[in-house]
Amino acid sequence: MPFKAINYTLEDKIATITLNRPDNLNALDAEMRREVMEALIQAREDARVIALTGTGRGFCAGQDLGDLSAPDKVNLERLLGEEYHPVIMAIAECPIPVISAVNGVAAGAGANLALAADVVIAKRSAVFLEAFARIGLMPDAGGTYWLPRLVGRARAMGMSLFADSIPADTAAEWGLIWEVVEDELFEDRTRELARRLADGPTLAYRATKKALQAGWTNDFADQLALEAQMQSELSRSRDFIEGVHAFLSKRKADFEGR
Ligand code: LHQ
Numbered sequence: 001m002p003f004k005a006i007n008y009t010l011e012d013k014i015a016t017i018t019l020n021r022p023d024n025l026n027a028l029d030a031e032m033r034r035e036v037m038e039a040l041i042q043a044r045e046d047a048r049v050i051a052l053t054g055t056g057r058g059f060c061a062g063q064d065l066g067d068l069s070a071p072d073k074v075n076l077e078r079l080l081g082e083e084y085h086p087v088i089m090a091i092a093e094c095p096i097p098v099i100s101a102v103n104g105v106a107a108g109a110g111a112n113l114a115l116a117a118d119v120v121i122a123k124r125s126a127v128f129l130e131a132f133a134r135i136g137l138m139p140d141a142g143g144t145y146w147l148p149r150l151v152g153r154a155r156a157m158g159m160s161l162f163a164d165s166i167p168a169d170t171a172a173e174w175g176l177i178w179e180v181v182e183d184e185l186f187e188d189r190t191r192e193l194a195r196r197l198a199d200g201p202t203l204a205y206r207a208t209k210k211a212l213q214a215g216w217t218n219d220f221a222d223q224l225a226l227e228a229q230m231q232s233e234l235s236r237s238r239d240f241i242e243g244v245h246a247f248l249s250k251r252k253a254d255f256e257g258r
Pocket of ligand 1: 023025027061062063064065066076088105106107109110131132134135137140141185250
Protein backbone atom coordinates (compact mmCIF):
# COMPACT_ATOMS: atom_id res chain seq x y z
CA MET A 1 0.00 0.00 0.00
CA PRO A 2 1.59 3.34 -1.01
CA PHE A 3 1.77 5.59 2.07
CA LYS A 4 3.46 8.99 2.23
CA ALA A 5 3.12 10.32 5.77
CA ILE A 6 3.70 6.94 7.42
CA ASN A 7 5.60 3.71 6.81
CA TYR A 8 3.82 0.40 7.11
CA THR A 9 5.73 -2.85 7.43
CA LEU A 10 4.57 -6.38 8.10
CA GLU A 11 7.04 -8.92 9.41
CA ASP A 12 5.97 -12.31 10.64
CA LYS A 13 2.58 -11.14 11.99
CA ILE A 14 4.00 -7.92 13.48
CA ALA A 15 2.63 -4.79 11.77
CA THR A 16 4.62 -1.63 12.38
CA ILE A 17 3.12 1.78 11.68
CA THR A 18 5.79 4.48 11.71
CA LEU A 19 4.74 8.13 11.68
CA ASN A 20 7.04 9.68 9.16
CA ARG A 21 7.16 13.47 9.04
CA PRO A 22 10.31 13.85 11.15
CA ASP A 23 10.94 17.49 10.20
CA ASN A 24 7.98 18.55 12.35
CA LEU A 25 8.25 15.78 14.93
CA ASN A 26 5.58 13.74 13.13
CA ALA A 27 2.84 16.30 13.71
CA LEU A 28 -0.53 15.00 12.55
CA ASP A 29 -1.91 16.43 9.34
CA ALA A 30 -5.00 15.19 7.47
CA GLU A 31 -2.96 12.86 5.29
CA MET A 32 -1.24 11.24 8.25
CA ARG A 33 -4.52 10.75 10.11
CA ARG A 34 -6.05 9.13 7.03
CA GLU A 35 -3.06 6.90 6.45
CA VAL A 36 -2.82 5.79 10.09
CA MET A 37 -6.49 4.84 9.93
CA GLU A 38 -5.99 2.87 6.72
CA ALA A 39 -2.93 1.15 8.14
CA LEU A 40 -4.77 0.16 11.32
CA ILE A 41 -7.56 -1.42 9.26
CA GLN A 42 -4.98 -3.24 7.14
CA ALA A 43 -2.97 -4.37 10.17
CA ARG A 44 -6.00 -5.88 11.86
CA GLU A 45 -6.28 -8.24 8.88
CA ASP A 46 -2.55 -8.91 8.40
CA ALA A 47 -1.08 -9.15 11.87
CA ARG A 48 -1.37 -10.39 15.44
CA VAL A 49 0.12 -7.27 17.00
CA ILE A 50 0.60 -3.63 15.95
CA ALA A 51 3.53 -1.42 16.94
CA LEU A 52 3.08 2.33 16.55
CA THR A 53 6.21 4.47 16.52
CA GLY A 54 7.82 7.52 14.91
CA THR A 55 10.77 8.42 12.73
CA GLY A 56 13.47 10.76 14.01
CA ARG A 57 13.60 12.42 17.41
CA GLY A 58 9.84 12.70 17.89
CA PHE A 59 7.02 10.22 18.37
CA CYS A 60 4.29 12.73 17.50
CA ALA A 61 3.88 16.46 18.27
CA GLY A 62 0.08 16.33 18.01
CA GLN A 63 -1.99 18.41 15.62
CA ASP A 64 0.06 20.02 12.84
CA LEU A 65 -0.30 23.62 13.93
CA GLY A 66 0.82 24.74 10.48
CA ASP A 67 -2.61 23.63 9.26
CA LEU A 68 -4.33 26.04 11.65
CA SER A 69 -3.39 29.42 10.21
CA ALA A 70 -6.89 30.72 11.04
CA PRO A 71 -7.51 28.64 14.18
CA ASP A 72 -10.82 30.25 15.09
CA LYS A 73 -12.23 29.39 11.65
CA VAL A 74 -11.57 25.66 11.98
CA ASN A 75 -14.45 23.46 13.12
CA LEU A 76 -12.61 21.55 15.81
CA GLU A 77 -15.62 19.46 16.79
CA ARG A 78 -15.79 18.13 13.24
CA LEU A 79 -12.03 17.73 12.99
CA LEU A 80 -11.83 15.78 16.24
CA GLY A 81 -14.98 13.76 15.65
CA GLU A 82 -14.28 12.82 12.05
CA GLU A 83 -10.50 12.64 11.86
CA TYR A 84 -9.11 11.98 15.35
CA HIS A 85 -11.74 9.88 17.10
CA PRO A 86 -11.88 7.10 14.50
CA VAL A 87 -8.10 6.62 14.87
CA ILE A 88 -8.18 6.70 18.68
CA MET A 89 -11.15 4.31 18.78
CA ALA A 90 -9.54 1.98 16.23
CA ILE A 91 -6.54 1.67 18.55
CA ALA A 92 -8.52 1.33 21.79
CA GLU A 93 -10.94 -1.20 20.31
CA CYS A 94 -8.44 -3.00 18.10
CA PRO A 95 -8.98 -6.76 18.43
CA ILE A 96 -5.22 -7.37 18.52
CA PRO A 97 -2.78 -5.74 20.98
CA VAL A 98 -1.32 -2.36 20.08
CA ILE A 99 2.05 -1.23 21.43
CA SER A 100 3.04 2.44 21.37
CA ALA A 101 6.80 2.58 21.09
CA VAL A 102 7.42 6.19 22.04
CA ASN A 103 10.78 7.00 20.51
CA GLY A 104 10.83 10.70 21.44
CA VAL A 105 8.63 13.62 22.40
CA ALA A 106 4.89 12.81 22.49
CA ALA A 107 2.89 16.04 22.74
CA GLY A 108 -0.78 17.00 22.68
CA ALA A 109 -2.86 14.62 20.63
CA GLY A 110 0.41 12.77 19.96
CA ALA A 111 0.70 11.90 23.66
CA ASN A 112 -2.92 10.83 23.81
CA LEU A 113 -2.57 8.79 20.64
CA ALA A 114 0.23 6.89 22.40
CA LEU A 115 -1.87 6.41 25.54
CA ALA A 116 -4.75 4.84 23.58
CA ALA A 117 -2.57 1.76 23.02
CA ASP A 118 -2.55 -1.31 25.27
CA VAL A 119 1.14 -1.22 26.08
CA VAL A 120 3.17 1.99 26.04
CA ILE A 121 6.94 1.82 26.20
CA ALA A 122 9.28 4.78 25.83
CA LYS A 123 12.91 5.57 25.23
CA ARG A 124 14.54 6.92 28.36
CA SER A 125 15.09 10.22 26.49
CA ALA A 126 11.40 10.54 25.51
CA VAL A 127 9.01 12.98 27.16
CA PHE A 128 5.23 13.23 27.40
CA LEU A 129 3.48 16.56 27.44
CA GLU A 130 -0.15 17.50 27.46
CA ALA A 131 0.81 20.60 25.48
CA PHE A 132 -2.72 21.89 24.98
CA ALA A 133 -2.76 24.65 27.62
CA ARG A 134 0.29 26.19 25.95
CA ILE A 135 -1.93 27.07 22.99
CA GLY A 136 -5.07 27.85 24.95
CA LEU A 137 -6.77 24.46 24.64
CA MET A 138 -7.74 21.60 26.93
CA PRO A 139 -6.60 17.99 26.49
CA ASP A 140 -8.50 16.13 23.77
CA ALA A 141 -8.13 12.91 21.77
CA GLY A 142 -8.92 10.90 24.92
CA GLY A 143 -6.63 12.73 27.33
CA THR A 144 -9.30 13.65 29.86
CA TYR A 145 -10.39 10.00 29.88
CA TRP A 146 -7.03 8.25 30.20
CA LEU A 147 -5.03 10.66 32.34
CA PRO A 148 -7.02 10.50 35.60
CA ARG A 149 -7.52 6.76 35.19
CA LEU A 150 -3.82 6.13 34.65
CA VAL A 151 -2.17 8.58 37.01
CA GLY A 152 -4.93 9.91 39.29
CA ARG A 153 -6.56 13.33 39.44
CA ALA A 154 -3.68 15.28 40.96
CA ARG A 155 -1.17 14.29 38.32
CA ALA A 156 -3.74 14.46 35.51
CA MET A 157 -4.56 17.99 36.57
CA GLY A 158 -0.91 19.00 36.93
CA MET A 159 0.01 17.61 33.54
CA SER A 160 -2.93 19.37 31.90
CA LEU A 161 -2.66 22.78 33.61
CA PHE A 162 1.12 23.20 33.63
CA ALA A 163 1.68 21.42 30.29
CA ASP A 164 5.25 20.59 31.29
CA SER A 165 7.34 17.82 29.75
CA ILE A 166 7.16 14.66 31.86
CA PRO A 167 10.27 12.51 31.45
CA ALA A 168 9.73 8.86 30.51
CA ASP A 169 11.08 7.69 33.89
CA THR A 170 8.50 9.77 35.75
CA ALA A 171 5.78 8.60 33.37
CA ALA A 172 6.61 4.99 34.24
CA GLU A 173 6.83 5.73 37.98
CA TRP A 174 3.35 7.33 37.79
CA GLY A 175 1.86 4.40 35.86
CA LEU A 176 1.26 6.45 32.72
CA ILE A 177 3.29 3.93 30.71
CA TRP A 178 4.46 0.33 31.05
CA GLU A 179 8.22 0.48 30.60
CA VAL A 180 11.22 2.73 29.96
CA VAL A 181 13.97 1.37 27.73
CA GLU A 182 17.53 2.59 27.25
CA ASP A 183 17.71 4.46 23.93
CA GLU A 184 20.17 2.05 22.31
CA LEU A 185 18.07 -1.01 23.22
CA PHE A 186 14.74 0.51 22.19
CA GLU A 187 14.18 -1.07 18.75
CA ASP A 188 15.22 -4.53 20.00
CA ARG A 189 12.97 -4.29 23.04
CA THR A 190 10.02 -3.11 20.92
CA ARG A 191 10.51 -6.08 18.60
CA GLU A 192 10.85 -8.47 21.55
CA LEU A 193 7.60 -7.34 23.19
CA ALA A 194 5.79 -7.32 19.84
CA ARG A 195 7.06 -10.85 19.16
CA ARG A 196 5.79 -12.10 22.51
CA LEU A 197 2.35 -10.64 21.90
CA ALA A 198 2.22 -11.90 18.30
CA ASP A 199 3.00 -15.41 19.58
CA GLY A 200 0.48 -15.11 22.41
CA PRO A 201 -3.16 -16.21 22.75
CA THR A 202 -4.88 -13.73 20.46
CA LEU A 203 -8.43 -14.61 21.54
CA ALA A 204 -7.54 -14.27 25.22
CA TYR A 205 -5.89 -10.92 24.52
CA ARG A 206 -8.98 -9.67 22.73
CA ALA A 207 -11.19 -10.73 25.64
CA THR A 208 -8.78 -9.19 28.16
CA LYS A 209 -8.92 -5.84 26.37
CA LYS A 210 -12.71 -5.89 26.26
CA ALA A 211 -13.07 -6.88 29.90
CA LEU A 212 -10.57 -4.34 31.21
CA GLN A 213 -12.33 -1.64 29.24
CA ALA A 214 -15.77 -2.69 30.52
CA GLY A 215 -14.35 -2.66 34.06
CA TRP A 216 -14.05 1.13 33.98
CA THR A 217 -17.82 1.47 34.12
CA ASN A 218 -19.25 -1.88 35.34
CA ASP A 219 -20.02 -2.48 38.98
CA PHE A 220 -18.23 -5.40 40.65
CA ALA A 221 -21.01 -7.97 40.25
CA ASP A 222 -21.46 -7.14 36.56
CA GLN A 223 -17.74 -7.39 36.01
CA LEU A 224 -17.56 -10.82 37.67
CA ALA A 225 -20.43 -11.98 35.46
CA LEU A 226 -18.70 -10.64 32.35
CA GLU A 227 -15.45 -12.41 33.27
CA ALA A 228 -17.29 -15.71 33.77
CA GLN A 229 -19.09 -15.39 30.45
CA MET A 230 -15.99 -14.44 28.47
CA GLN A 231 -13.83 -17.05 30.20
CA SER A 232 -16.39 -19.68 29.36
CA GLU A 233 -16.13 -18.70 25.68
CA LEU A 234 -12.33 -18.88 25.85
CA SER A 235 -12.50 -22.31 27.45
CA ARG A 236 -13.91 -23.62 24.18
CA SER A 237 -10.95 -22.31 22.17
CA ARG A 238 -8.20 -24.41 20.68
CA ASP A 239 -5.71 -22.05 22.36
CA PHE A 240 -6.94 -23.02 25.83
CA ILE A 241 -6.62 -26.74 25.11
CA GLU A 242 -3.17 -26.12 23.62
CA GLY A 243 -2.14 -23.97 26.59
CA VAL A 244 -3.03 -26.67 29.10
CA HIS A 245 -1.42 -29.45 27.05
CA ALA A 246 1.74 -27.39 26.59
CA PHE A 247 1.95 -26.76 30.33
CA LEU A 248 1.51 -30.42 31.19
CA SER A 249 4.10 -31.44 28.56
CA LYS A 250 6.51 -28.75 29.77
CA ARG A 251 6.78 -27.18 26.31
CA LYS A 252 6.06 -23.73 24.86
CA ALA A 253 2.44 -23.31 23.74
CA ASP A 254 1.76 -22.85 20.04
CA PHE A 255 -1.18 -20.45 20.06
CA GLU A 256 -3.07 -20.13 16.78
CA GLY A 257 -5.66 -17.55 17.77
CA ARG A 258 -8.65 -19.86 17.45
C1 LHQ B 1 5.59 21.38 14.65
C2 LHQ B 1 4.76 20.93 15.67
C3 LHQ B 1 3.37 20.92 15.47
C4 LHQ B 1 3.72 21.76 13.36
C5 LHQ B 1 6.80 20.81 16.35
N1 LHQ B 1 2.90 21.34 14.31
N2 LHQ B 1 5.05 21.79 13.50
C6 LHQ B 1 -6.57 18.56 17.65
C7 LHQ B 1 -7.49 19.09 16.72
C8 LHQ B 1 -7.38 20.39 16.28
C9 LHQ B 1 -6.84 21.39 16.84
C10 LHQ B 1 -6.07 21.45 17.97
O1 LHQ B 1 -5.68 20.41 18.69
C11 LHQ B 1 -5.78 19.15 18.50
C12 LHQ B 1 -4.94 18.34 19.35
C13 LHQ B 1 -3.53 18.81 19.57
O2 LHQ B 1 -2.67 18.03 19.35
S1 LHQ B 1 -3.25 20.37 20.15
C14 LHQ B 1 -1.52 20.33 20.56
C15 LHQ B 1 -0.66 20.50 19.35
N3 LHQ B 1 0.73 20.34 19.67
C16 LHQ B 1 1.45 21.23 20.33
O3 LHQ B 1 0.98 22.25 20.78
C17 LHQ B 1 2.93 20.94 20.46
C18 LHQ B 1 3.72 21.93 19.63
N4 LHQ B 1 5.13 21.62 19.69
C19 LHQ B 1 5.91 21.93 20.74
O4 LHQ B 1 5.45 22.46 21.74
C20 LHQ B 1 7.36 21.59 20.63
O5 LHQ B 1 7.67 21.43 19.27
C21 LHQ B 1 7.72 20.28 21.38
C22 LHQ B 1 7.63 20.55 22.90
C23 LHQ B 1 6.82 19.13 21.00
C24 LHQ B 1 9.17 19.88 21.04
O6 LHQ B 1 10.02 20.99 21.26
P1 LHQ B 1 11.50 20.98 20.67
O7 LHQ B 1 12.13 19.67 20.99
O8 LHQ B 1 12.16 22.23 21.16
O9 LHQ B 1 11.33 21.01 19.07
P2 LHQ B 1 10.90 22.26 18.18
O10 LHQ B 1 9.82 23.05 18.83
O11 LHQ B 1 12.11 22.98 17.73
O12 LHQ B 1 10.21 21.50 16.93
C25 LHQ B 1 10.99 20.96 15.85
C26 LHQ B 1 10.29 21.31 14.57
O13 LHQ B 1 9.01 20.68 14.56
C27 LHQ B 1 10.03 22.81 14.46
O14 LHQ B 1 10.11 23.14 13.10
P3 LHQ B 1 11.38 23.95 12.52
O15 LHQ B 1 11.09 24.16 11.09
O16 LHQ B 1 11.50 25.19 13.34
O17 LHQ B 1 12.56 23.02 12.75
C28 LHQ B 1 8.60 22.93 14.92
O18 LHQ B 1 7.95 24.05 14.39
C29 LHQ B 1 8.00 21.67 14.37
N5 LHQ B 1 6.80 21.28 15.13
N6 LHQ B 1 5.51 20.56 16.76
N7 LHQ B 1 2.49 20.45 16.44
